[in-house]
Amino acid sequence: MQNSNPIFHRIVVYTIVGLLLIPIIATLAYSLSTHWGATILPEGFTLSWYRELLTTPRFLAAFGRSLFICISALILSCVLILPAIFVIFYYFPKLDRLMNLLILLPFAVPPVVSSVGMLQIYADSSVSLIGTPWILIGTYFTIALPFMYRAIANAFTAINLRDLMDAAHLLGASTPRAFFLIVLPNLKKGLMASLFLAFSFLLGEFVFANMLVGTRFETLQIYLYSVRAESGHYTSALVMTYFIFIFLSTWLASRLGSKS
Template identity: 65%
Template sequence: MRAELYHRSVVAVLILLLTVPVLATLLYSLSEHWGATILPDDLSLSWYLQLWQDSAFLAAFGRSLAVCLGTLLLATLIIVPAVFVVFYRFPGLDKLMNALILIPFAVPPVVTSVGLLNIYADGPLNITGTPWILVGCYFTIALPFMYRSLANSLASINVRDLMDAAHLLGASTPVAFLRVILPNLRKGLMASLFLAFSFLLGDFVFANLLAGSHYETLQVYLYNMRQTSGHFTSAIVMSYFLFTLFLTWLTARFSK
């Protein structure tokens, strides 16, 4: 009984620590004025109306969605067949791939950005300040999420036996992959896509250093608006948080 009470208390304190800052930000974004009083003077949706009527915010949000969706489309077209080839043809390469996918997390983002700027700032392939450099950079960030999730899905099924059975039934390797293997990867693929999308949407370092105001994304827009009203920036943060919460719900739904 005491152990159960202790566990419930720990969970309650943890939930309190996580929810209080979010609720405070939400309340601040809904308040017209909040001076020396404990609670705000009055509540309204004026900051949210002002935010969602701001063309700069809508453009930045659209750019973030375009870069993230383009990155995930490219990653799906490349990583899904690559993981299948590793598990079906070269299973010994899985250990090497597990080491390689850690490189994006081993190198600090600032160091990576400086290296990319030195390569692509001059010369025939000058793509700094464009969405293309963000797509290429974000691809390396999405790689660990997608590869590990797809690898776990493939490890739970016998790929070689399924492919051999499909071949005996007359299917070619591409057809067997599309109609037998790919449906078994659907849940893992969807979960990895939503997780990677949530992570990429919140990136600031790469977006600010590689593109900046030339291609203003959501996080760069939030940084540029830091000198405005705190109520307005709180509305931006809460809008981003609610959108990410919706993606998390979708991830949990597709992971079942």
């Protein structure tokens, strides 16, 4: 069987990449333009929209709130999910099939339905959670669960967990000590991949943030929604800032993972 033409493969790949880059390039050009109306190209370029964005206290506060909620949810995920996956794979490996079904539940129920259910449950609760970041952190934890579990479970499968633990026990290490000093370093790539994948998804989440907290704890997506009609140039600068931040985070994760 003859090898297929590599030039054709390159043309297909470059065409797909080019089509994917068109909206990004257009958004970038619009965020840098002074005015872009009936002409094919912008009439002028400026950085004033980015300068205005980065000096707006409301944007900086919303961005900080989003980082706080996402990072808190991911820390909670690591604290709870890592030991749980270790126990499943080391002591009860047959439960992995059940967990693969359970982690799909956050995607089985639409976010709007989940939000309405939580509003009804916690609206009359003695502890006021609606409109606070704490309910959003708990909700984001459930959203991050599928990303975290699947990536970390794959990493556990790749490291041959039982052989590592048996070797550690033979050398006199206790189970907790072996978990922290031997297992966790071997999970670095899978853990970082799951963290940044979940982080990029959570940072762009809108439905839960809008329905559970809204403007009472304005996050980045709520801020973007509220200013979308003010200026297309300003909104484009906001979108590009968000995109560049996610891109740099992903690049940093890949670099750190490759060095592990």
